[in-house]
Amino acid sequence: MPELPDVEGFRRVVADHVVGSKVASVRVLDAGVVHTSPEEFTRALQGRVISEPSRYGKWLRVPTRNRSGYPQLLAHFGMTGAFVWTPGEQADHRHDRVVFEFRDGALRYRDMRKLTGLRLATERSEVEELLGDLGPDAAGVSRRDLRARLTRTARRIKPALMDQTVVAGLGNLCVDEILWRSRLAPTLSTTDLEAAHWARLHARLGSVLRSSSRVGHVPDRPSWLTGHRDEHDARCPRCSTPLSRSKIAGRSTVWCPRCQPS
Structure with a gap:
């Protein structure tokens, strides 16, 4: 998509x-x-x-x-x-x-x-x-606004990030990549994140979008989670742990259980 x-x-x-x-x-x-x-x-x-x-x-x-x-x-x-x-x-x-x-x-x-x-x-x-119903554009959202909008209700971080009325522009590949780089499990509740988590999440969101926008898609580079998510025996490019897969809010989700502990 x-x-x-x-x-x-x-x-x-x-x-x-x-x-x-x-x-x-x-x-x-x-x-x-x-x-x-x-x-x-x-x-x-x-x-x-x-x-x-x-x-x-x-x-x-x-x-x-x-x-x-x-x-x-x-x-x-x-x-x-x-x-x-x-x-x-x-x-x-x-x-x-x-x-x-x-x-x-x-x-x-x-x-x-x-x-x-x-x-x-x-x-x-x-x-x-x-x-009119869209949230702020993801490429320009501030850390304060991101946190305020994502914590309005307690919900899992992945579907919250993909909700276009919360923040506009993020899809399945972007969110999985951002969460992997932030070392945050997609099943974590938005209300469980601490200040350091929000700082890291906002920084990684920005870096993933900047790098991806330069090439016009989320790249499948060897150093990116996206580069391994479709492999048969997919392993984390950071720690080599077998990647976990599940459906979260109806979307195929990939993450590293070691780098992104629940």
């Missing part, structure tokens, strides 16, 4: 290839992903010049160049969505759902499972309605 680092990568795709360019045409290949009529979607964006995109949590906002910034494209990538740039003229991929054509190539919304998709906002209130 695309998480904050992935969406930051998609933001760079838009920023690097289409900012300042006019949308020559819009082709809606699958009406189910645009959450409005294909005709309205096309009419609103075709001929518009793309302005600088921004990311909030797992959402990407793509404004158009005028005083108000509207109409504006909002993208949520669900489980399998992505923005892909293809230069020149290329055939459509079977999972291309919407194609924005420009003079020198095409920006493609590509999505196999089609769980969310693209939305059109024509004014600020529509953006606020979509994003």
